Amino acid sequence: MGSRNEPHEAPAIQTFASELTAWRTDAALTKTALAETLGYTPQWISQVEAAKSVPSKEFAENLDTFYKTNGLFKRLQRRIIDTRHQAILPPGFAAYQEREAEATQIRVYQLTLVHGLLQTEDYIRAVVGHRQDPDTTERFVAERLKRQEILTRENPPHVWFTLDEAALRREVAPREVMREQLAHILSLEERPNIAIDIVPLSAGYYPGLAGSFTILSFTNTPDVVYGEMAGQGMLIQEPRIVAKFAVTYNSLRGDALRVEESRSLITIVMEEMST
Incomplete structure (x- = not known):
């Protein structure tokens, strides 16, 4: 096998990032406001929305609770974990x-x-x-x-x-x-x-x-x-x-x-x- 891709190259992480941005924008929240509400730093929110960090299971669950989804972010996070190795190929x-x-x-x-x-x-x-x-x-x-x-x-x-x-x-x-x-x-x-x-x-x-x-x-x-x-x-x-x-x-x-x-x-x- 060849070189290992960075996390932001994985499609599943890109999907999580775009969904997070869409839900935050629809709620008219800034990254700072969302971060303060959930107990994270604005820098972390920015990293996830830029698909430069792998979101944790806890973070996904917190998003689902806050936005009252049907488990969307938890499923996306699971998809990231399940397919992360494919992005390295x-x-x-x-x-x-x-x-x-x-x-x-x-x-x-x-x-x-x-x-x-x-x-x-x-x-x-x-x-x-x-x-x-x-x-x-x-x-x-x-x-x-x-x-x-x-x-x-x-x-x-x-x-x-x-x-x-x-x-x-x-x-x-x-x-x-x-x-x-x-x-x-x-x-x-x-x-x-x-x-x-x-x-x-x-x-x-x-x-x-x-x-x-x-x-x-x-x-x-x-x-x-x-x-x-x-x-x-x-x-x-x-x-x-x-x-x-x-x-x-x-x-x-x-x-x-x-x-x-x-x-x-x-x-x-x-x-x-x-x-």
Whole structure:
């Protein structure tokens, strides 16, 4: 995943802010007057109406009581909490995830981190939990684990993962979590629908250093490509561009070790993290 969006970019927070402004304006109240009535500061009211602060449950309930709504602000506040994690996802990822679930073949090249479909629960928590509140982190963990079910469902897609060795060695979590993660990769590779190979650091410079990407293939529709750059997700459907990515992926696999050699390298890295 890419960069984390600020709160004001979340549509649910924007809706809360606009509703608060509308109800306050209809009541002919200034921000100062509303703040004094409810026991908050004018600066807080301004922050919420500018969608720059996440309103609390208590604040929402106070608004509902004051304006005698049917629980409008409490529902909006709940919506903010329920969807807050979605605002952190790169634009384009939601559309990609829908297509991923429909794919019959998936070809992945991953440069910096273990790919989401391969991540263990603790590895996910370490990656997505950085600077996130516990509720948002756990929601991410649950959704990613649910997403991984495509690998083990009935009639799963055939998936090829090509990982850079750096993704195995980057210690984004404690070593015991990293060892568990590498062991999980080895166990998944034993499944008949999954192949995993590694581009070793000894490969030096190669085209994959330009960035990670995923190619999705389907039964009756053209392939698509998804990639992320500078926190922006892109789902590419232009056949000419998709074809170039397919050629690049085949080339990257030429730089990778054979499957058995890759298993040996993963095992070596795992053992090194035991010392």
